[in-house]
Amino acid sequence: MRILLGISVLLRFLQTAAYISLFFFSLIKLKEPKRKRIVLTVAIYIAVAGAYCALLALYGQELAERLIIPVEVGLSLLLIVLCCADRWAVSLFVMFTQFNLYLGISYISDVCSTDTSLLGYQIQYLIFRTALFGALLFFNFKFLRPRFRRLVEVLGNEWRSIALAAFFFYVLEAVILYFPRFYWYEQDCRWYLVASSYLVFFSVYLLIFRSINAIVGKYEEQERGRILAQQNKLWEEQLAEQKNAVSAARRDRHDLRHHYDTLLSMLEGGKTQEAVSYLNAQTRRAESAALAGVCEHPAANAILSRWAARARESGIKTEIDARIPESLPMDEVALVGILANAFENAVESCLRTPEGSERFITVNIAFSTPYNGAKKLHLVFENSCADNIVFDGDFPKSQKPGGGTGTKSITYSAERYNGMVEFTVQDSVFRTRILLHL
Template sequence: MGAITLQHFPWAGICFVVFLAVCGMLLEPRFDRKGTALAAGGFLAAIASAQAALLLSGQDETLVLTLLPLTAYLPAIVGVHVLSRAGFFQTVAVWAVGAMASLVLAFLQKLLMAAPLGPASPTGDLVHTGFVLLAAAALAFAVLRWLRAPFRSGALHRDGAWPPVCLAALAVFLLLSYFEAAAADPTVTALAFLAAVSVFAIAVRTLAASASARRAREAERALAAQLDVQRGEYERVLEKLQAGRAFRHDLRHHLKVLEGLVGEEGGGRAASYIDGLGAQLRATEQESYCDNPAANALLAFYLGQAREAGCAVTARASIPAAIPFDELDVCVVLGNALENALRACREIPEADGRSIDVLAVFEDDRLLVSVENPCAEPVRFGADGYPIAPQREGHGVGLRSVGAVARKYRGLLRCSCDEGTFRLQAALVDSATEAPAPERRRTSTRRMAQGSLPLACVLLCVAASMPMMAQASEDVLGSGPFARVAASRVEGFRWGDTGFRAVVPRVEDLSSGAANEGAGESGADGIEPAASEPDAAAQPEAPAAFEVDPPASGSVSWESGGEGGQGDPGLVVPVVPKPPEAADPDGPSGGALSEGIDDINRRMEEYVATMRDKFLWYAARKYQGYVGMDVTYRVVRNDGALLSIRFDGVLNAGGSGEYARTFTLDKRTGAVLELADLFVPGSDYVSVVSAEVLRQMVERVDAGEADYFVPGGIWPASDCFTAIDPDQHFYIDEHDRLVIAFDKYEIGPGKDGAPEFAVPAEALAGILRTPTLLG
């Protein structure tokens, strides 16, 4: 065996031992200690025999290591299930944690192998093996310290939380196992190692928290049982108080009779003795604090003891006889609060001033209880809001009983300690209280109104998505062929940190069913829905059938190097689809319009290619800098006469440059319009349009609105505007006006942006082609 194989065997052994150790720490055995040891020994002997048989049979050592999941881990997992008396999913959680620990060590081994100081000598092997042993010990300690006790305490509870936890852990384990087997790049391996460590820590923490929550639920159930016991005790107290009240009432009558009898015989000393006995009985009369008998009994009992203990008592109670709460629950709140206050006062020297201030009122279907008393020492509170009670039996349980009652009635419990005064505030809310009928009706009306708007939108979208509805809207609105951006073709390439990405949306003609057929065919050529590209501001696939000018937009983004190269760059080029072959009597023949669609698609592709070449030119000359270009498009006009798509490009290379171009399709002739197509052939349209543009430029300069490059100003004559280009950028706006557009810096400084000038039809009289598109 080579050196590499020799070091892999102990490393694989360490991983397997850690797996077994974790399983052993978390396992809840089915048999006694001796039976468990014998069964585990049998499984381990079988696993060792299988490995020895493979090696002795002359199998390749690499094959032996590769088969370890089948020849070692799988039998061990079967053994864990045989030895465990917990449920299936609880047992799955046991070996899943062990497998995750083994996977963490496997990633660590790959990192050590990729380290610059690789194990090229026995010393290097020992150093790396030492690292693996330390990591194994750390993982085992984490399981023993934070997971073993809570996990085993809840392993036998078969609740619904185990299946999703186990399935999620297995899914993550399989995902990381794939990277462990396939990752060869050190960076990927390091990231996978960190992910494995994080998942292991999260698994340990999640399972421990689940076990802790289970213990808390058990404690709450025990507390509820104790609460039932306290309720029984309070019932007995009330029974005794009622019996005592009846006894005192009957005793007065007996004493009156006895007093009369003694008076007839002239027994003066007996009469005085009976008077004293009556005074003592009157002293035992219970004070009346409120109309509720149970609450009044508790207040009288505890406040009487407080007065005997030298406490200054202030009490204000207003609880009616009939309340919407269980009287025993009210007794739990009052009894625990008063008992704690009395206990705290007895711990304070009487000279320091003992006092208890009680408020217990029922108003607005709420019972409010507040008890204040001094405390000898500052009170510390736990994370759950309860005071940290001394470690003695029964202490701290009372407030949790009060909290349980408050939760039952959807109320609250608040404890605080300020400047030596402890304050308990509790509120119980009548859960049966409902809003008045008018308020409920108003709420129902609001909900119906709020729900009707989304429903109307959904119905409108469903109707809009129907081609027949789109056709009907065309006939009513007279908008001509209806088009929508419905799908996109994705293109892209990347080199280093520089990338190119193109999303080409397709505009469909919905005037007949042919559009749907075309969509089906395009799907076979790799057409993807435009909505799947979040970077492109393309239209959603469902059309808005009642829009004459459907909104459309797109984006082009190239990034090269630098700090700005975040995310994939994107390119969007609108594509006009071929129309249906059926002839339109009011428009061009199908062949003419089809040729026009091909022409506008070609021109748009060529324009995007020109922008891409411009970007590449700057990128090639910006060493270690940032060059970016964004090209967006929007549908400027789409009606019965014209379809105009405008591109706006912004180049960022230290400064910014803006470029624009509009492509217009004449739906009546099927031609893509050039500026010269608007005028009579042979006419000097360049001079006429240039004169009007220059006139408007001078007006804006004289008005202080711009600083264009006009003759006679501060600008050199070589920079001044003289005439437009024969193929100048233009478009026809919604008012059928010719708009001449310039790029940024073309006829003025950067602060003037990209100027546009609307040329009135009157200025073009005599040279316009007829019929004209300009109004």
């Protein structure tokens, strides 16, 4: 029986460690390389679990109970240091929030476990906690993560105040449940204090995040309006260019006979080199006058064509292979925002390369529908870059005051569509990879 109880305590500890890890993973951004960091964290957790069980066997349950909070806090801080790529304020908010929910779930599981035998109680307790932890983690991964990541990208120093509120609630819950002695030694288990505190906890959290969502919604509307204005301006410019191209084509058709006469005169006079130069000049003129249709999607074609023209005007060699259909099952404004921000970043990166170096931008975009019917849009931007690019976590640090908005906007739009964004540099080539699940 003693061995079975020891095993049940070990399982409870491992369950707690698994919950802490999965709760963090459901909300935070992980550092690279992810797999190695996760494996290292799991190995440390298992070692700590063994040490905790050894203390339980040597010194009894009372000491093990008093070490619960320090051990949980230590494991969470270790996970933050090893795996979390978010700011400390965000990480601490997640940590104290998961502690608050963990205490509530453990309390409910304890109250609901009615078996009078010690082993039966431990089994019931494990089952109830597993069910509640599983439901919470499913909610986090399925529904909460996209919304939470949106707040992480938009908010800044506000996270300090939010993390502080979560910390105060954790202290309050710890005092109610564990001081001056553990709640399970009380006849009523202090249910009225616990229920009241969690009612306040959820009410305050709801109020905070409703207010934040209102702020974020206003910000998104402003960003949407800015992108729409940019898109309308680009379409107006493209329409003007199309009119100019049509007028130029009419003039060229009218002047075609004169070009033939000029070429014929040069060739008859033996001026072959001059004739070749004349033909090359006319070819370049025709290419610059023609408006490239890079894809079938009207909005994507407008933004890509315009930025390609700007890049070429700046002496940047630009190649685009965009296989985007005429219509996509996604917000057109979001698509334009991704393309404009990625192309603008590529142009600015090229212009910061040393004079005389090769400047180029290559864009590859493909829309696919695999056998399972899941629609995907894969975008890759590659461009020449300087050697002094510095990363802050997964994001390149902007080299202009107030910069960095473009990469955050791309990331937010990708997360809206359950996608991913990757920024990398190798051999003076900067790559932006974007995957959208439509």
